[in-house]
Amino acid sequence: VNGLKINGTNNTFPEDVRLALLSIYSLVFIIGTLASTATAVSIVNSNVRSVTTMAVVNLILVHYIFLLTVPFRIHYYVARQWSLSYSFCKVVSATIHGHMLIAFIFYVIILVIRNISYFKRVDKLEFYRKLHALAVSVTIWIVIIILIPVTFHMYGTQETNNNQCFHFGQEVKNKYKAKVLNYVISGVILLTVSGLTSCQVYILGRVLWKHRSTACSHQEFWAQLKSLLFILVMLVCFLPYHMFRIYYVSNYDKAMENKNEVFLAMTALSCFDMLIFLGKNTCITCSVKHCI
Template identity: 25%
Template structure:
């Protein structure tokens, strides 16, 4: 009995080594280690199918979004700059998915070398966190808009958003270079995107932990900013309930909560579990829990990847101009659209003229309300 106890406590700091291959868990005890075989083939086909669907919808959605932003949508402001960069980051992430699809569809067999594996893997995560960071900047930008006057904000224009995006991309590329160039000591030629112990490369684990901290900072800023924006919009809807467009304030507030909903569903489960995943990489755990942690991380990562497909939906719902341009492109019914638009414009001008005739004060109130709404929503 004593010998068995000593055998189980030979190395408390990291008593397990991991072998990523098909098979079952090997619980045979050896003098200094317990070999853990991770069965990562059980989810290979479902993962390949899920990433395939995300690739198709994400590619179509983000290409369409970029086309609308760059070629059709004429409104240029700070939020527009951020949305363009988010669409680019999502598109690059989507382009990484075929490599994951091929890897999982071939029963987790990698054939393109370890260097390219690290390029694809780190590029995937880099663009995911760029998208997260820029969504945070959008929330801050919209919050600033409700705190400043129109004149103050116009002086700022889009300069700060362009500088912020350039700094974000530059820092991301600078951080990704050592992640690709420095070896970990446990690379396997035929493996990629698999669970890895970080006991010999703890600095990478701590860097991943720092990214988790960045996420939670962004998430808190999103909740605070959109909470204040929604509060402001609901307040305006109550104070200006007699105006024709008062209900639009409530609608815009509800759409702001939709952004938070997407962000929460896609990213919160992954980053809640990420702490456990990184801890197991550094300090190790039993083979049973290692297999559970590996599978749970793969499922949570699917939700994070899903955000790249849902971002174009967010663009469509939050921006009325983008929505109109997208519908126009998809329907290809320009004359009918123009006719409807002209008719609506004529009716609006007639209604506005009537309001000006009846009450000059009410007219100015409507114009101010419209400008205030555009200032708060930002897109």
Template identity: 25%
Template sequence: MSSTESLQSFSSVWDNRSMWSNRSCPLEEEALRLPLAVLYSLIFLFGLLGNLLALWVFLFLHRRRNSVRVFLINVALADLVLLACLPFRVLYHALGNVWTLGPRMCRVVGNLFYMNMYVSITLLGLISLDRYLKIMGSHRGRRWLRGRSWSLVTCGLLWGLSVLMAVPMMALAEGNEEPGKCYQYKQRKHARGKAYFNLVMVAVFWLVFVVLLVSYGQIARRLLRASQDKPHLPNAARYARTARKSFVVPLLFTVCFVPYHAFRGFYVASQLQDISCETRRLMDRTNEAVLLLSALNSCLDPVMYFLLSGSVRRATLQALAQCLRLHAEPPATNSSTTELRRTSVSHASTTAVLDTSRCSLGNITTLRSQHTDLHPHSEPCVHRSGLSD
């Protein structure tokens, strides 16, 4: 027998042994099946509505064309692609934890989910870095960051690299797939490459997490110092409020992503060694719980935009109010229609002037030195969490 035939024979024996081991140790908890289906359905519905609304505001209602707007559009797109993977998971749990679409479709859906989760994580880190550099960076750096070209290039590179890494994962079988199963714990002693890749992504998350904490921590410190050193300024109270709210993004990041990635290292390590059936079941159930929190972030991101961005909030509320007004009012005559248009144009012009005088999404001015006396009416416009007040 040749060495190739021996290798194929060994691989076949291992695949059969792995499938027998999985069947002799059923991992899924029947009591979790219905709650998971319901929770993923709710995340899908609320996340879909919220991200479509956010995307509509960013593309058609928001006036500013800056780097943060580019990043937020891409976050919304990544969340929508991730959400598109959830109905497959709902169907899987609804059918009794049975996958009917074949192993290749399982790989496609699973890798798309994880790819867009990490794209979203990286983009949130880039937003924090963008805000930090525009507040704390040099004048030359601020001039470079003021435009949106760098954010367009960065997002293009991020998407390209993500697709380049995800496509081989989708195309190549691991050899340990169990028929009729998709979202379950798998041994990877003979698929170590993917296990090590997962560990690399865990390291990427912790790097982004540190950048995000440092950036927002420094932003909050600068804003608090500005409000304390110049309490007589008209916007001093706003600076303090903005500093406190700048911790909302790290808080959501911690709640949604930290449990998953704190557990992920133990999960991957267990896949590379022989463990008992009970330990496998514990790993599988814990992974389901922390992964649910990660998916929850996709429907909390739009809430974050609305709560932290004054310009997004105003644009959304004005658009909703206009829609409700149009549905509530009877059809107008030509003269009243003309008057309504004039009023709308006047209101839009007034809003534009107000927005120009306030902080708007992604356009930030550096806080000046403590030793510089600021005129009471010319203090800089300050942002919170990469979003406007």
């Protein structure tokens, strides 16, 4: 079967694309769940007043919410048709976009806080009380909950048939506001990642120059290396999608939807980010509460 037949018409669904998406989401579900759970268990006794710890805890929660929807994507690519409601299709589709954007926000928070700590020469920035950390987290999630209906309303208003899902490209083509929103989001992410990358390379360069041949024996080096790994997650998972997204929105073609889905699936690989805390010289080795 080289294509997906829906309601008597042959909708192009290349087998290589289907297998690629199935493989990516299967790996994301298995590895993402294990890595997030392992980090969550390790972080239980950490300092919850730390701004970075607060961001990591919320990042894990974002991953969990997204991972709950991944089995439905896997089932879709196995069964080759969507057997649930169209509204739920929109929810699952919006979730991956929400996951990408919210995870990006928390990456920025983590990196900015770590950079401030470096330049101010303090071990970590903390809230005065645990209640303050909880209040900030709740505020962030309230904003997120307000934005979800906006995303849900933006896409999928032109229902085609109930057996197909995740094909909302026509909406971008026909809606000027949706097109502008995509340009703004992609532009902001590209510029922000570029700025953070430059800053992190500069900081790491200073640390290497300071310690030189003994850099690997200093915790400061490993702390900055972890920050660089978060940068690499964004470079690998987010940049390809948003670079393609600008081209896709500007030159929309039905045949490009499958490529867009593959690039979008790559953003889900950011669920692997908790592996940063699970290797040598990372948080499991010296305990999460001392490393993040």
